[in-house]
Amino acid sequence: MDFGFIKKILDIISIWAIPVIFAVIPLTALIKKIPIYETFIDGAKEGFDVGVRIxxxxxxxxxxxxxxxxxxxxxxxxxxxxxxxxxxxxxxxxxxxxxxxxxxxxxxxxxxxxxxxxxxxxxxxxxxxxxxxxxxxxxxxxxxxxxxxxxxxxxxxxxxxxxxxxxxxxxxxxxxxxxxx
Amino acid sequence: MLGYIWLFLIITSIIAAAFTGRVEKVTFAALNSAKDAVTISISLIGIMALWLGFMNLAEKSGLISLISGLIKPITKRLFPQVPPDNPAIGNIALNFSANTLGVTNAATPIGIKAMEDLQEINPKKTVATNAMCTFLAINTAGFQLIPASAIAILIAAGAKNPTVIVAPTLVTTIIALCTAIFVVKTLEKLPVFAVEKYKEEE
Structure with a gap:
């Protein structure tokens, strides 16, 4: 089996996974008419609590x-x-x-x-x-x-x-x- | 149980330090580690906030329940106590995917989101549920497709053919994952670990 080839595909996936997610999620929210910015802030607020709680x-x-x-x-x-x-x-x-x-x-x-x-x-x-x-x-x-x-x-x-x-x-x-x- | 492991680590460290003459170093390590723990927690806040923001958007847009629906056949067996359309299921799937691809900085915040969803349906807020334990058993089995950091170390040590470890690592991690699921599902049925035995404290 050619692992070099498989590894290349996986590399591309791991490089692109995050940017794609950053684009797809807000776009879906836009289509679903969710208030994008407010919803993001509401979720992000928890970040601090989690950091302190652990x-x-x-x-x-x-x-x-x-x-x-x-x-x-x-x-x-x-x-x-x-x-x-x-x-x-x-x-x-x-x-x-x-x-x-x-x-x-x-x-x-x-x-x-x-x-x-x-x-x-x-x-x-x-x-x-x-x-x-x-x-x-x-x-x-x-x-x-x-x-x-x-x-x-x-x-x-x-x-x-x-x-x-x-x-x-x-x-x-x-x-x-x-x-x- | 964690308490015993904790105590074991402390006591063996002190006994070993007495033999090796590293008492002062061990004391320093103890104090320094406490500082490191806070540095790491605080440094996680930014990435955590970013991902939790995106995950909230994904959840409100219905993306998470879409994923939950897709993997229902597997998850209803693994997490029978969790309603199949609960966002926890989707977040668990995303956490597993992120770990599989080696995107660890996304995996942790998503996994924590899954824990929060599971905590919402937990009647005893300080006691772990079966679903939480199953999720973490899967997580700690460390399933990933490409062991990137291990390969990097082999390359640094002059390896000409570091990717030979990919196939054996995959076989090993699949066996570890299956063992983890089997063990956690077996242990949850034992009377010693029954939820009823644990009192909630606050």
Whole structure:
């Protein structure tokens, strides 16, 4: 399959998606005889409230993750997990990445960059790390922002579901990488 | 549950810092992160306001309910408690599309709009509904067609053939997405997570 071609089409879509939306939405509003400017302002007003409402949620999560990243706990945890993960031939170099992925987006990209620089951009480990980063999200950040924006304090099963899916995603990334590369 | 994870992160950080001799650095990181959290929240306000303005226009013009109608067959299974013509459904679809295409700065405000719509039909305002948890499980699975930032890092590290990761990443993310939906739908039925168990506080 020619990924270069598919990527080109997707690039065009992502470049044009936003300008097209900016044009289509107000034009539709015009046709539907909606007061365009007033309606926009009414919606935009909420932006400030949302930004302020998520502050305590983000402070809580960033504080704990900031400490965790700086303390060296990730490497210690990786050492603890190593004997177990060795059994399934989980590469030791990507264990820290697997730990940080659901916690911090920038942290994960940083660790992935370290792996890629150390082993080379076309190396097996760099590709595995890339699949791991590309196939998942910063679960705790997403939960904090989205629940924070509407003031939900009891997340119920969302955290466990997100983390189980992350864990499955990480093991799948290792398995699929072994298959592909 | 988040409380336990939070405590785990704090306590392990302090214990690890004691071993690695990074106590002062950890203290600094803690205080600095709190500052960063506010900077990020405030810097989101502009983009948030812009998109929420456009989304209000889209909703009032009927565009959102149009999208809701189109994807009804899928969403009535995923979000049985949400009326099919609720704007939440359309916003969830748009959030998913924006994430799929990698337009993340639009995805977050649209997703928040979806959360607000879901919150309107939520009887307990501080407790998450099944629909919210399902939506966020789909969101945190991180489905996207092109892993742009991962590819960028590979290129920066001198990769000659970085796009080889596209297919395996897609396979992995589809498996993660299916797992997320399966897990969240299974967990919502467990008595431990039943809505009735949670008291609303204010």
């Amino acid at each position: 502050i305590p949620y983000l402070v809580a999560i960033f504080f704990a993750i900031g400490m965790f990243k700086e303390s060296g706990a990730i490497d210690m945890l990786a050492q603890v997990l190593k004997p177990v993960l060795d059994i399934i031939h989980f590469p030791v170099d990507v264990i820290p990445l697997a730990i940080i992925r659901p916690l911090s987006g920038s942290g994960a990209l940083g660790i992935m960059a370290d792996i890629a620089n150390q082993y080379g951009g076309d190396s097996y480990l760099a590709r595995m790390a890339a699949v791991m980063v590309g196939s998942s999200e910063t679960t705790l950040y997403v939960l904090a922002v989205y629940f924070g924006s509407v003031g939900i304090k009891k997340f119920r099963h969302a955290v466990l579901a997100g983390l189980i899916a992350d864990a499955v995603g990480i093991f799948t990334a290792v398995f699929i990488s072994r298959l592909f590369f």
